[in-house]
Amino acid sequence: MKDDLETELRQALRPVAPSEGFEERLLARVTAERSSPPKPSRLKWRRSPATRWLSAGLAASILAAVGIQHHLHAQREREIGLEARRQVIEALRVTEEKLELAYRVVKDQSSSVSDEKPGV
């Protein structure tokens, strides 16, 4: 059974000499294919200059839009940040002002008490 299989394989894979004129036919075919015009490609539209310009324009527009969006976002964030900074300073100024008012009242009271008691 094993010998049969080997014999069959050898028979199938035996070297076969090419038929007469094979080399000429092959070279003629290669030459003919080289000289013939290329087959129209399905992706030909991609290669047209108009399409290339359109693609480049589209890519540039997208990049510009992203850039503008980023710039506007940064600008808005800066405006909000500066406004927040102004508000913090204003809030602390108001707080200080009222602490100062409290201190002034305390000072007035303590000075009026010491005026009433000059010996103290």
Place this chain on the structure above:
Amino acid sequence: MIRRFMPVIVCVLLAPSLTFAAPNPRLLLPEFGALADKASESVTITLDPSMLAMAGRFLDSNDPQDAATQEVIKGLQGIYVRSYTFDQDYFYKQSDIDAVRKQLSAPGWNRLMETRSRKTHANVEIYIMTEGNKAIGLALIASEPREFTIVNIIGSIDLQKLHKLEGQFGVPKLDLDATKAPALNKQK
């Protein structure tokens, strides 16, 4: 079976968190819309944590005033200010302030000081909320005949840092040394 007892289970699980809920230093400040319309000047500032963080990014640490401000706001989670100035005396109602003052009677708040001037009729109250030894909230109510201001600061406030700011925003420098102004250490 479990579905029937679900409300009970939820209540049991939530009970400890409700009982030991941390005191909230954030005051519910009214809109004061009508007062703002009548006021000759008004300041409304609402700075939540995100706005404070944003402000922090725009403070220049090389500038002494900005650096001091940065230090003060470092541990803060919010600053809320409502301040109104009027052209006539007592244009605002006392009840406007009482609504806020009422919130300061909640547990956790302690009155740090109260000053009343007979001469100028200025009244300033400072309340502080503490957690352990740390101040986590500050409220200030200042009322004068033509002005009233409410300040609510949330977060770990270092009064020493606030003290450092004195004189930096055009306000005269205060002399808040404990020996010279013992009233500031008064407790409720």
